[in-house]
Amino acid sequence: MITNISKFVLFIFICSSIAVSGNVSGKINFKGGKPAASKVKMSSDQKCMKIHTGKDVVSDQVVVNANNTLRWVFVYVKKGLEGKKFPQPKNKATIDQQGCMYKPHVLGMMVNQPLEIINSDPTMHNIHALPKNSPQFNIGQPIKGQKTQKTFAKAETMIRVKCDVHNWMGAWVGVLEHPFFGVSDGEGNFTIKDLPTGEYELEAWHEKYGTKTMKVKVGVSDTQTADFTFESK
Ligand SMILES: [Cu+2]
Known part of the structure; x- marks a missing residue:
């Protein structure tokens, strides 16, 4: 028989095991004239050209999606987590050289998290x-399938x-002391999951259009909306 006291203990146990966190999600809107997609010229390397035979390759620098949103915006918690420690994620961060382009073009990772660099190209x-802030590195990867x-x-x-x-290949990496970041996708959406409850300043960064900030207050099991708007220059 379960006594009232044991029910109470069980209730407290269940409550304490629920993570005290919420999510932030949003859309990166793009206002103004849609810039023309810029074609990448790979003529200096015939092996790169051959991978894309018959197809145009467009730059990832400015990608305005069909729904007038902006891709490849890095959104992260800039303020509000100072002094807090977070464990390393179990997975590695990955950047692949594929079709003589970086996949992904923008990524986030934590300090000291391994970044796996892959060459998927026959060049x-x-x-x-x-x-x-950290030492530079500069590595040649001549062989297809090489990983460092x-x-x-x-x-x-x-x-x-x-x-x-x-010279057309470029990517950006956001390195943080916490795992709370997202990158806008092909529909302009991003999500930051399991953020501890609290008040934060978010920053949205784009390589051409600069940065925007926004304050958010995350409550238990909330999903807060944080939409940003960038304008064409
Ligand atoms: Cu290259």
Whole structure:
């Protein structure tokens, strides 16, 4: 028989096991004239050209989606988590060189989390990361299927990554002391999950259109909406 006291203990146990957190999700709207997609010229490397035979490759720098939203915006908690420690995620962050482009173009990871760099192309890539707070690295990957792991020792938004062989190849990495970030997708949406309850300042960053900030207050099991708008220049 379950006594009232044991019911109460069970209730407290269940309550304490529920994570005290919520989510933030939003859309990155784009206002103004839609810029024309910029074609990437790969003529300096015939192997890159061959991968894309018959197809145009467009730059990932400015991608305005069909629904007038902006892709590849990095949204993260800029203020409100100071002094808090978060465990490393179990998975590695990944960047792939595929079709002589970086996949993904923008990614987020934590300080000291392994970043797996993959060459999926039958050509030589040279990945060159240019952080200001952590040591730079510069590695040649001549063989298809080659994988190398690297880390960044200090937080930094954003770190430029480029290829020293192919001047059109560029990516951006946001390195944080916490796992609360998202990147806008092909419909302009992003989500930041399981953020501890509290008040935060979010920053949305785009490589061409700069940054925007917004305050949010996250309650238990909330999903707060944080929509940003960038304008064409
Ligand atoms: Cu390359």
